[in-house]
Amino acid sequence: MNVPTMAELMAQGKQPEVLFWVGCAGSFDDRAKKITKAFVKILNKAKVDFAVLGAEESCTGDPAKRSGNEFLFQMQAMANIEVLNTYEVKKIITACPHCFNTIKNEYPELGGSYEVMHHTQFLKSLLDDGKLTIEGGSYKGRKITFHDPCYLGRANDVYEAPRELIRKLEVELVEMKRCKINGLCCGAGGAQMFKDAEKGDKEVNILRTEDALSVQPDIIATGCPFCNTMMTDGVKNKQKESSIEVMDIAEMIANAQDL
Amino acid sequence: MQYVPNIIFTLLLALGIGFFAKNLKKIKRNIQLGKAIDRKDRSKERWLNMLKIALGQTKLVRRPVSGILHVVVYLGFIIINIEVLEIVLDGVLGTHRLFSFLGGFYGFLIGSFEILALLVLVAVVLFWTRRNVVKIKRFWQKEMTEWPKKDGNIILYFEIVLMSLFLVMNATDVPFQEMQAGNTISQFLAPLFADFSLETNHVIERTAWWLHIAGILIFLNYLYYSKHLHILLAFPNTYFANLNAKGKFENNATVTKEVQTMMDPNADPYAVSENDGAEPEKFGASDVTDLNWVQLMNAYTCTECGRCSSVCPANETGKELSPRAIMMKTRDRLEEVGNNIDANKGVFKDDGKQLLKDYISPEELWACTSCNACVEECPVNIDPLSIIMDMRQYLVMEQSAAPQELNSMMSNIENNGAPWPYNQMDRLNWKDEA
Numbered sequence: 001m002n003v004p005t006m007a008e009l010m011a012q013g014k015q016p017e018v019l020f021w022v023g024c025a026g027s028f029d030d031r032a033k034k035i036t037k038a039f040v041k042i043l044n045k046a047k048v049d050f051a052v053l054g055a056e057e058s059c060t061g062d063p064a065k066r067s068g069n070e071f072l073f074q075m076q077a078m079a080n081i082e083v084l085n086t087y088e089v090k091k092i093i094t095a096c097p098h099c100f101n102t103i104k105n106e107y108p109e110l111g112g113s114y115e116v117m118h119h120t121q122f123l124k125s126l127l128d129d130g131k132l133t134i135e136g137g138s139y140k141g142r143k144i145t146f147h148d149p150c151y152l153g154r155a156n157d158v159y160e161a162p163r164e165l166i167r168k169l170e171v172e173l174v175e176m177k178r179c180k181i182n183g184l185c186c187g188a189g190g191a192q193m194f195k196d197a198e199k200g201d202k203e204v205n206i207l208r209t210e211d212a213l214s215v216q217p218d219i220i221a222t223g224c225p226f227c228n229t230m231m232t233d234g235v236k237n238k239q240k241e242s243s244i245e246v247m248d249i250a251e252m253i254a255n256a257q258d259l
Numbered sequence: 260m261q262y263v264p265n266i267i268f269t270l271l272l273a274l275g276i277g278f279f280a281k282n283l284k285k286i287k288r289n290i291q292l293g294k295a296i297d298r299k300d301r302s303k304e305r306w307l308n309m310l311k312i313a314l315g316q317t318k319l320v321r322r323p324v325s326g327i328l329h330v331v332v333y334l335g336f337i338i339i340n341i342e343v344l345e346i347v348l349d350g351v352l353g354t355h356r357l358f359s360f361l362g363g364f365y366g367f368l369i370g371s372f373e374i375l376a377l378l379v380l381v382a383v384v385l386f387w388t389r390r391n392v393v394k395i396k397r398f399w400q401k402e403m404t405e406w407p408k409k410d411g412n413i414i415l416y417f418e419i420v421l422m423s424l425f426l427v428m429n430a431t432d433v434p435f436q437e438m439q440a441g442n443t444i445s446q447f448l449a450p451l452f453a454d455f456s457l458e459t460n461h462v463i464e465r466t467a468w469w470l471h472i473a474g475i476l477i478f479l480n481y482l483y484y485s486k487h488l489h490i491l492l493a494f495p496n497t498y499f500a501n502l503n504a505k506g507k508f509e510n511n512a513t514v515t516k517e518v519q520t521m522m523d524p525n526a527d528p529y530a531v532s533e534n535d536g537a538e539p540e541k542f543g544a545s546d547v548t549d550l551n552w553v554q555l556m557n558a559y560t561c562t563e564c565g566r567c568s569s570v571c572p573a574n575e576t577g578k579e580l581s582p583r584a585i586m587m588k589t590r591d592r593l594e595e596v597g598n599n600i601d602a603n604k605g606v607f608k609d610d611g612k613q614l615l616k617d618y619i620s621p622e623e624l625w626a627c628t629s630c631n632a633c634v635e636e637c638p639v640n641i642d643p644l645s646i647i648m649d650m651r652q653y654l655v656m657e658q659s660a661a662p663q664e665l666n667s668m669m670s671n672i673e674n675n676g677a678p679w680p681y682n683q684m685d686r687l688n689w690k691d692e693a
């Protein structure tokens with residue numbers, strides 16, 4: 001797989017157009033790594049001039065900040081900004097809405113101003129520029145529902161890019177009752193991913209999975225590695241994993257084009 | 260003697276308004292106990308926000324049934340106030356229906372007010388039914404017992420009484436009925452009083468008139484003790500609301516300075532920091548005075564509608580957290596602090612209590628997913644999430660009191676640059692994995 005690093009390109013005196021910020025989940029989580037790879041396949045197919053930071057990338061600090069550890073967050077942020085600025089990065093693409101939000105909104109004040117795009121926005125722009133074509137392939141005609149990640153949707157008002165990509169797959173896009181600004185969280189945000197839930201009568205991801213199941217989709221599409229984990233667990237909990245898949249939009253696009 | 264009613268009326272009016280002004284001042288003082296935050300920028304967007312959200316009620320009507328009912332009551336409230344202006348002038352000047360010189364237009368005005376009054380009555384009865392008969396869940400949650408529950412109903416009773424008095428006042432005003440203009444609704448009530456003498460009608464009319472204006476003054480003063488304060492504060496609250504992307508959380512400037520110094524290879528580690536001698540800044544919030552004034556204004560503005568809690572993933576799955584309760588508790592504590600200051604000649608005397616733990620438990624705070632659903636939903640742009648985050652910051656930075664799993668997550672980030680115990684050098688391993 002062709003995945004150049006910034007360091008390698010710099011050694012060759014090259015400056016890529018975009019930096020693909022992989023994120024911690026995308027780097028280490030087994031399920032999320034598949035999303036990372038699918039996205040890279042698309043980038044290569046569309047001949048995007050990109051690079052990753054590799055071992056020079058570090059957590060954006062989002063879970064630390066949302067846990068209340070502002071100090072750790074800013075340490076992470078400034079260290080990352082130093083690396084990014086050294087490479088004179090201008091444009092950052094990421095498949096994680098949490099990284100997207102943090103770098104886009106919280107880094108500028110700390111000295112890191114970049115054009116930041118969620119991968120669905122970037123794929124949409126590739127599509128618009130004619131650098132990428134999307135066909136339905138094996139997804140044609142299937143029923144898909146999209147779960148809005150909080151940090152993409154409400155946090156940053158991005159609702160359309162992922163939906164436009166999904167429609168391009170020639171599928172039937174069905175909306176859950178709670179969608180877009182009313183979308184229900186998967187339960188992972190605000191560092192909940194890393195701890196057990198407080199006492200209650202249900203897990204948030206189960207409630208959200210029930211929302212999704214009620215529209216009887218073949219596939220639950222997501223745009224966030226954490227939502228993906230939560231929804232996957234939810235589907236398993238409901239013993240529906242043999243009939244319903246949880247897929248990132250990038251994976252669906254890559255699969256549909258047999259990448 | 261003929262001026263006695265005018266004098267009584269004027270005194271009553273002055274008393275009602277004066278008392279309210281006094282309470283308003285107290286609210287202002289309490290809000291100013293909050294920390295500074297700059298919300299004076301982007302005034303054009305702010306005005307627009309206020310016009311759209313507070314005046315235009317755009318967020319309310321996202322829930323069509325309660326939204327439209329609310330718009331009816333709200334329009335009724337605003338428009339019928341023109342009638343109150345006439346009542347006030349009549350009262351002070353000793354006139355009767357001062358504006359009637361407007362002739363046909365006057366009839367049109369009063370006629371519209373009467374229709375509105377009826378619509379308000381219907382809407383209010385429906386509101387009452389939703390609360391008490393249909394028992395919509397958000398009105399029956401844990402924080403909606405005792406005063407908050409009563410408060411919700413008292414306001415509705417107030418409206419019913421005020422609107423009925425207005426209609427009765429018109430129905431028993433015999434000369435007004437004889438004008439046959441503007442009595443769109445009251446003409447149907449007038450027959451009820453037709454058997455009474457002219458004199459009795461007049462007495463009823465006068466009584467209704469006095470009770471109506473007295474009721475309004477009482478209502479005005481009731482606001483301070485009630486969630487109904489939102490009818491005023493919704494305006495500044497939407498004006499000063501956050502305009503940035505909802506995902507952007509404030510960066511703490513003191514921390515920025517510290518981290519910058521730490522990371523600067525040229526910084527003199529022995530340099531005296533500016534803060535030396537002064538008390539080190541407290542991180543996050545453990546009491547209302549650690550919050551900023553917009554957050555405190557939020558607390559006074561909250562109308563306890565519970566829309567936020569009805570969409571909160573934590574609340575919906577039975578967790579302790581309710582964003583509405585966060586706002587109500589903040590207001591309760593702020594009131595307590597304010598009363599404490601008043602009782603102690605203007606200085607706060609430590610009462611051994613604080614917002615954290617005495618009002619809001621860590622369990623509530625840790626249940627939040629920071630999903631922004633509450634913020635998106637609030638019809639008056641209140642931000643419960645910012646309070647939750649500030650309090651988490653206090654728990655972690657001042658008390659190191661995060662849940663154990665979060666501590667592990669944070670030490671992973673500190674040591675390996677990821678929330679899990681993987682080595683940073685392995686970040687690109689996926690590239691060569693099958």
Ligand code: SF4
Pocket residue numbers: 567570571572573574580581582626627628629630631632633634643644647
């Ligand atoms: S941000 Fe927190 S309090 Fe608000 S709705 Fe989401 S989980 Fe509930």
Ligand code: SF4
Pocket residue numbers: 560561562563564565566567568582583586636637638639640641643
């Ligand atoms: S914070 Fe807003 S949505 Fe929640 S109860 Fe108060 S007014 Fe209603």
